[in-house]
Amino acid sequence: MFAVFTVGITAFVFLERTSYGCLADRAAARFTIFQVNGLGLTHRICCKVGEIRTIELRRRVSGRGRPCSASVILRNGRQLRLLSYKPCEEQRQIVNRLVSFLDI
Numbered sequence: 099m100f101a102v103f104t105v106g107i108t109a110f111v112f113l114e115r116t117s118y119g120c121l122a123d124r125a126a127a128r129f130t131i132f133q134v135n136g137l138g139l140t141h142r143i144c145c146k147v148g149e150i151r152t153i154e155l156r157r158r159v160s161g162r163g164r165p166c167s168a169s170v171i172l173r174n175g176r177q178l179r180l181l182s183y184k185p186c187e188e189q190r191q192i193v194n195r196l197v198s199f200l201d202i
Contacts, residue, residue, distance in 0.1 A: 120180060122147075122200055129170070129200070131178055143178055145170070147200055153180065155193050168193050 121130045129150060131143045151173045157166050166186035170178040181189045196202075 120196070122196060124200065131170070131180060145172060145178070149173055150200065150202055152202055153193050153196050153200075155186070155190050157186065166190075 118134055119132045121128075121132070123129070124147065127147045129145050129147055133141045133143065135141075149172050151171045153168065153170050155166055155168045158164065164182045166189050167182035168180040168189045170180050172178070181192060184192075
């Protein structure tokens with residue numbers, strides 16, 4: 099039982115995608131989020147700037163997990179995780195810069 103639990107946790111850590119950067123291109127009207135997992139596999143999430151409703155920082159009320167996470171909210175309601183492993187103040191600065199740059 100312990101071995102199964104250990105393998106499950108290890109798999110989750112290596113397969114969970116972590117956002118590590120984004121590229122906002124106003125001229126091309128594209129926004130791309132780059133993600134990587136523990137195995138080093140990269141993934142890109144692209145959307146048009148016009149599809150973005152807002153970029154927001156959410157503070158978690160409970161004591162468990164990450165205290166803040168930034169997300170891109172699309173007009174269709176879909177949420178794309180932008181940041182979650184940086185300190186809250188750093189995330190707030192990044193979100194503010196992106197919102198002003200993209201003029202959302």
